[in-house]
Amino acid sequence: MSSDPDYTDAERLFAARPWIGADAALPEAARAVPTMLATEETQLYYWLARHWAKGAGVIVDLGSFIGGSTARLAAGQADAGRALPVFAYDNFTASEELKAKLLYPAGIPPFAGNDILLEAHRLLTPWKPAITLRQGDILEQGWHGEPIELLAIDAAKSAALTDHIAAEFFPALIPGRSIVIHQDFLHRVQPWLPAQMTRLRRYFKPLSRVARDCVVFLCTEVPSPEALRDARVSELSDRDLARLVRTAASRYSRMAGRYYFASMVRKINANPEERIAWRMWRN
Ligand SMILES: C[S@@+](CC[C@H](N)C(=O)[O-])C[C@H]1O[C@@H](n2cnc3c(N)ncnc32)[C@H](O)[C@@H]1O
Numbered sequence: 001m002s003s004d005p006d007y008t009d010a011e012r013l014f015a016a017r018p019w020i021g022a023d024a025a026l027p028e029a030a031r032a033v034p035t036m037l038a039t040e041e042t043q044l045y046y047w048l049a050r051h052w053a054k055g056a057g058v059i060v061d062l063g064s065f066i067g068g069s070t071a072r073l074a075a076g077q078a079d080a081g082r083a084l085p086v087f088a089y090d091n092f093t094a095s096e097e098l099k100a101k102l103l104y105p106a107g108i109p110p111f112a113g114n115d116i117l118l119e120a121h122r123l124l125t126p127w128k129p130a131i132t133l134r135q136g137d138i139l140e141q142g143w144h145g146e147p148i149e150l151l152a153i154d155a156a157k158s159a160a161l162t163d164h165i166a167a168e169f170f171p172a173l174i175p176g177r178s179i180v181i182h183q184d185f186l187h188r189v190q191p192w193l194p195a196q197m198t199r200l201r202r203y204f205k206p207l208s209r210v211a212r213d214c215v216v217f218l219c220t221e222v223p224s225p226e227a228l229r230d231a232r233v234s235e236l237s238d239r240d241l242a243r244l245v246r247t248a249a250s251r252y253s254r255m256a257g258r259y260y261f262a263s264m265v266r267k268i269n270a271n272p273e274e275r276i277a278w279r280m281w282r283n
Pocket residue numbers: 034035036037062063064065066067068069070089090091092093136137138139154155156157161
């Protein structure tokens with residue numbers, strides 16, 4: 001088993017990007033699970049599960065698709081000689097277009113229909129006892145309260161879901177220990193993410209940007225239910241949302257150029273009152 005990372009100086013540890021190349025050890029079974037993640041993101045997931053998560057809490061993967069991120073998390077645990085529970089949430093469906101683009105080229109045999117839950121179960125068999133797949137709309141699901149050491153968020157595709165995820169999962173974070181991976185933090189069609197984390201800045205320290213849009217945070221203090229209510233982003237006016245995005249531009253200037261945040265503000269202006277990512281199509 002590996003020694004503990006320096007939990008007291010996460011900023012310095014993450015600045016060194018210790019996950020780069022970590023996936024050289026990734027087992028073939030995990031590599032074989034198709035993923036939408038960028039290469040550096042897959043390295044991050046594997047490294048976090050292998051070297052950071054030591055059992056203070058469980059692992060939660062919000063937006064697993066067919067299990068690619070979940071496999072990297074579970075493999076990291078297994079390769080460290082641990083088997084923390086990994087809870088993976090998704091609708092577990094794929095359109096014909098996604099099947100043709102991502103699944104068949106990765107060697108998944110063609111299948112009828114859009115349900116990919118069975119295939120996800122099959123691909124995740126090597127780590128199965130540790131993995132629980134929760135199929136359905138995350139907006140209608142909750143968390144039972146067990147502490148969470150790693151929380152990967154790749155499903156905050158609407159402002160309402162972003163608020164729901166915070167209300168359900170953030171209270172289970174562990175100060176000084178829990179990592180939140182915001183997969184789409186810099187994506188221009190999800191301006192509610194920097195808005196929310198700007199409102200919650202007292203409780204989270206940004207540690208690193210990974211690949212294009214992903215930003216990793218350390219939870220430094222658990223936000224109370226009142227703080228989470230005050231940090232809601234789904235009822236914000238366009239003006240207040242844009243104002244928070246501009247504040248985020250200063251706060252995250254070390255990680256991303258102002259261009260990213262200016263694009264978000266342009267998207268808000270071009271898509272008034274829209275709070276669902278895939279509908280923010282006007283430029
Ligand atoms: C970018 S993909 C996740 C990619 C995945 N982490 C991987 O490694 O390939 C985002 C996922 O979020 C899921 N998702 C989005 N909104 C959701 C919701 N309201 N409930 C459940 N799943 C949702 C989608 O089904 C999709 O699979």
